[in-house]
Amino acid sequence: MTSADGFSQMLKPAVELARSARRFPGESAQYRSARNALLAEEIELRRHIERVAAQRRALPPGGEVPEDYRFDGEHGQLTLSQMFGEHDTLVTYNWMFGPRRERPCPMCTSLLGSLDGEMPDILQRVAFAVIARSPIERMVAFKHERGWRHLRLYSSGGNSFNRDYADEAPDAGDNASFNVFTRKGGVVRHFYGDEMGPETADPGQDPRGAPDAMPIWTILDLTPDGRAPDWYPKLEYGAAPAGRR
Structure with missing residues (x-):
C-alpha cells in the first residue's frame, strides 16, 4: 500500500462531506439533490488532483540537462x-x-x-x-x-x-x-x-494538460455553456454586439 492509498483510506467518504447546508434563493429539492451529488464529485476531483500532484513530486531524478543553454x-x-x-x-x-x-x-x-x-x-x-x-x-x-x-x-x-x-x-x-x-x-x-497533446486528447476535446493551466477554461467550465468547442481566445476583439457589452 502506498502512502497515498493509506491517506485515502483515512478520509471520510465524499458523499458524507457533500451534505451541504447551503441553500440559494428559490432552489428546488431536485436542484439540491443534484447539486450535492455534484459536490461529492468535486470533492473526489480535488482529492484526485492531490494524488496526482503527490505522484508528480515523487518522480525519481530526471535527466541532467545536456548543456547550459x-x-x-x-x-x-x-x-x-x-x-x-x-x-x-x-x-x-x-x-x-x-x-x-x-x-x-x-x-x-x-x-x-x-x-x-x-x-x-x-x-x-x-x-x-x-x-x-x-x-x-x-x-x-x-x-x-x-x-x-x-x-x-x-x-x-x-x-x-x-x-x-x-x-x-x-x-x-x-x-x-x-x-x-x-x-x-x-x-x-x-x-x-507536460506530455499531453493531440495524441492523448479524448474525442471531441482540445488537447490540454491536467490540471488545465488556463484560468479562462476553469471559469468557463463553471458556466452552463462550458468551454464552447468553437470558441477560442483572440489577440484582439471588435466592438461587442448590441446587448452584449
Whole structure:
C-alpha cells in the first residue's frame, strides 16, 4: 500500500462531506439533490488532483540537462542555470511565437496574460521564464503592447532548447510546453515536462494538460455553456454586439 492509498483510506467518504447546508434563493429539492451529488464529485476531483500532484513530486531524478543553454534576455545574455536566480526550481513556458509567426499564438497569449498578474506571487517560490524562438526585440515589443509587467522573456533562437524540451523541429512550427528544472549541488536536472497533446486528447476535446493551466477554461467550465468547442481566445476583439457589452 502506498502512502497515498493509506491517506485515502483515512478520509471520510465524499458523499458524507457533500451534505451541504447551503441553500440559494428559490432552489428546488431536485436542484439540491443534484447539486450535492455534484459536490461529492468535486470533492473526489480535488482529492484526485492531490494524488496526482503527490505522484508528480515523487518522480525519481530526471535527466541532467545536456548543456547550459544560453539565451538572449531583455537585459542581455544569460544561461539556463542563471535563470534560477536565488531559487532551486525553475519553471519554463515555451511560448508559441516563433520567427515564422507574424503574431503570437492567441491561446498562449491568454495564458501568459493571466500569469503576468500572478508572477509577483509565483516568483516568491520559484523562478519562471517565458521562452520563444523569436528575437528578443519582437518578444519585448509584444510584451509592451499587452501591458505585461512581470513576465521574464528569453529568446532561444540561438540554441536547441526548444528542440530538446518542447519537441520542436528547427524548420517546423512551434509548440507550447511547460517544463520544470531543479538545481542541486550545481547540477541542473529536468524534473517534469507536460506530455499531453493531440495524441492523448479524448474525442471531441482540445488537447490540454491536467490540471488545465488556463484560468479562462476553469471559469468557463463553471458556466452552463462550458468551454464552447468553437470558441477560442483572440489577440484582439471588435466592438461587442448590441446587448452584449
